[in-house]
Amino acid sequence: MMAAKSKPARTTHSSVVARRMRSFMATASFTLFVLMILTAYLSPFGYMVVTGFKHKDVIAEPTAPLWPAVESTFTYEGKKYEIFLVPTEDGEVHKWAMFKKGREESLFLDPENLEAGPIQWTGRWRTLKRDWHFSINWGNFTRAWRELRMPLLLRNTVAIAGLGAIGTVLSCIAVAYGFSRFRIPGKTAIFTILVGTIILPSFVTLVPTYTLFYRIGWVGTWLPLIVPHFFANAYNVFLLRQFFMTIPRELDEAAMIDGAGPLRTLISVILPQSIPVVIAVGVGHFLWAWNDYFTPLIYLLSERDLQPIAIGIQSYNSLYGTEPHLIQASSMLGLLLPVIVFFVAQRFFLRGIVFTGVEK
Structure with a gap:
């Protein structure tokens, strides 16, 4: 008799869980739909804000990030050197300054360890990505x-x-x-x-x-x-x-x-x-x-x-x-x-x- 009574209870519990899941899915779907519409509606405003803070040279640069930024540089002995994201054999990516460009081999400087001197890197430097840092141009x-x-x-x-x-x-x-x-x-x-x-x-x-x-x-x-x-x-x-x-x-x-x-x-x-x-x-x-x-x-x-x-x-x-x-x-x-x-x-x-x- 007790086993017969527990079966409807399990059925009722399952139906409650199913209703809650349907309600949750409906709410989540509606929320996602509203967020998509809101994103599409506000995207021109976002473009206006981001572009208004950018520097002129960055806008035409295809590799530039979406946010306002400028290319990172490092000054050494009165000269500015471009900073690249350089991968090494140990799997790490370092932010090094380009000291001397070469077709297959280039020399870099580590801004955090200048005592090490120029570092030789094998590879084509044109395949490297530039390092960017956040910068707002109030001059606009x-x-x-x-x-x-x-x-x-x-x-x-x-x-x-x-x-x-x-x-x-x-x-x-x-x-x-x-x-x-x-x-x-x-x-x-x-x-x-x-x-x-x-x-x-x-x-x-x-x-x-x-x-x-x-x-x-x-x-x-x-x-x-x-x-x-x-x-x-x-x-x-x-x-x-x-x-x-x-x-x-x-x-x-x-x-x-x-x-x-x-x-x-x-x-x-x-x-x-x-x-x-x-x-x-x-x-x-x-x-x-x-x-x-x-x-x-x-x-x-x-x-x-x-x-x-x-x-x-x-x-x-x-x-x-x-x-x-x-x-x-x-x-x-x-x-x-x-x-x-x-x-x-x-x-x-x-x-x-x-x-x-x-x-x-």
């Missing part, structure tokens, strides 16, 4: 900073992106607040038309918009890049409106009982609850304006002193296309501030989520 960044006129480009880009972000946040908050809280005749139809403009290609309005700005004398200035963002954006209005709709109207009614008007309610009740989405809208526009190339190219093509960093880096690329280390270094300089803004805003974004959850 100083040169790109100077030749790009980076302070001027940063000033222009921060001004365009920052003012545009302020205009986007203010105008979109006002429009979204009206759609979410006020009774407006035909509000649903107007909102539907507004949302429908999201799918409208920007190239459809390009010619009439440029014609308008040209006739009023705005071409060649920052105004076409800043002023339109003070008239709201359909996507951001939709995002803010949907978030405002989740805020209970009882809070508005309580504010009205205390004597608050619509503007006071927006500032004291709605916006404190909407910190995450407001920051998301502001940061999203800032990053978009920072990377925008086409619009500044149209309106600031002939105004070099007003151009943002996207146009500056592209112009630098056309001048130094054969020097990828400078191109990647300039790209890293242009990427530095957006990365800082993103991580700083992310901290406030998460804090806003916590505060919103507590207040609600």
